[in-house]
Amino acid sequence: MSQSMNPVEAEKEYKARNKYKAKRGLRYFFRKCKEQKELLFMSVPFLIWLFIFKYIPLGGWVMAFQDFKPAKGFFEQEWAGLDNFRFLFGNERFFEIMRNTLAMSIINLVLGFVTAIALAILLNELRNIAFKRIVQTISYMPHFLSWVVVAGLVSTALAMEDGIVNTILLHLGIIDSPIMWLGVAHYFWGIIGASDVWKSVGWNSIIYLAAMTMINQEQYEAAEIDGAKRIQRILYITLPGIKPVFVILLIMNIGYILESGFEAQYLLMNSMNMDYAENLDIYVLRYGISMADFSLATAAGMFKTIISFIFLFGANKIAEKLGEARLF
């Protein structure tokens, strides 16, 4: 039928068809590349950087299914199937590691949220702005110290002889003789939790304080006229006001559930508290770098990333079902 069409119409049709195609086709891509070459020039080098440093290492996960020998080339490795995972999950030590990881992570998560929200509420209730400023500035300070420094401060404070914690507890008559805090494995989780709160409570409260400034002040005024007490205003106005921020942060943090921290544990760990201190990251480091068992360490690391992903998506789904704010 096309022969019966006049050339002008044919040309029109051809153009229309190609225009539709061009929307998504390669030609569209190249045209855009040409048009926006400056933006490409600014971003593509870093996209390549991202690919090399963040995506290529994911290919290293293949090692988890091999019996990787660093001396051999990448393609000469022997395959091990699921042996590394079998060894991992059949290993009693691994269960202790998982227990420590989850316990410290959950303690840090719960303590972190509770203390940060509590501090934000109390700061918000201070009437003297200058005093509030000073307290806030001091409470952020430890966030800027390195874990190396904080670990030093913690071990000084917990020292057997002359440590401030033992001194106070002895004075108050709570204990009769000084305790070797870092020498008793059972105390380790608590020490990590407390150190983490000390270091980050001020910093973590910032976001809640910011959310509180968004709350409509008229609500407080109306509540006051209705005779609501201070506590009631906190419970019924302030807390619901920061709920969306809380939910988003909770989802993000649940994605990091196996991220119980590395530096604090590594720096405060010793031979006496090791059974409660060693977590997944330290395990990976010990097997991978110190014992050069790359395959096993990679399997453990891979396990961690996959679990984190599942938790993140799970938490996001639940938030969606409950009609809460969500991450994506």
Next chain:
Amino acid sequence: MGVIRKIVGKRRGVDDLIFDTINVTFMLLLVVVMLYPMLNTLAISLNEATDTVRGGLHILPRSFTTYNYAHVFNEAQIIQAGIISVLRTVVGTGLGVFASAMVAYTISRPHFFLKKFITLAFVLTMYMNAGLIPTYLLNRELGLIGSFWVYIIPGLIGVFNLIVIRSFIEGLPETIFESARMDGAGEFVQFFRIALPLAVPVIATVSLFVAVGQWNQWFDVFIYNSSIPELSTLQYELMKVLQSTNTSGGSAADSFSRSLGGQVEVVTPQSIRAAMTVVVSIPIIMVYPFLQKYFVKGLTLGGVKG
């Protein structure tokens, strides 16, 4: 009493008075808990080591000396580590923030056809971590081990920082960019002449985050360059002191003395550790209060919009 009344503020009833009193008392306690460990370390660092061993030192030095610092600054290794710490902080922050800002600018442009793709590619890496071993092997393959650049290149762009800067630039009125385009300004000109100058508050925040991260980092030194003393950093040197005092029980057991102008001065691992702690912490503690208003804003942007 006057001071307390001033802090507590105008009260409206007995309930309020009780609440405020408890609250202010709690805050004062918090300040003590936050400051005591730092002041205690400062006191130890300024106290004669032999006197510190006697115990009972709190927040004021009893027998003042600067010898602990003199000892720290006399060690060539520490001076060298200090230079590397400063270098990695300056170079890492400069390059990292510049790269982040540039990428952030491109993904803030509504018309950029790769905007979504690039954003997703970066954000995914926040949760997809290959883990220590693959990363280690990659850096080894790239010849970064044993080099200064292992401190800079692998962590060049932080995704959180990228998102914070992007959100800020997206918040700028698009009309400014439009009128620049009308005047024939290309993307580079718009980035350097408009986006960067207007984004100074957020650039300051991110620079603080990156600089603190670089300054406080010790793990990459430990993993990649622990056998190369010329590339050690202050935090890593402090970490080594800390680990050695932790295992030995950390007291006067292994103190050593040196004669200084006829007078014998003694240092202990404890006093050296305290002096080094102060040296590595002072720069940050001096800087952060001045950037406070910026980072509060920056953190909010990243947290809410990220």
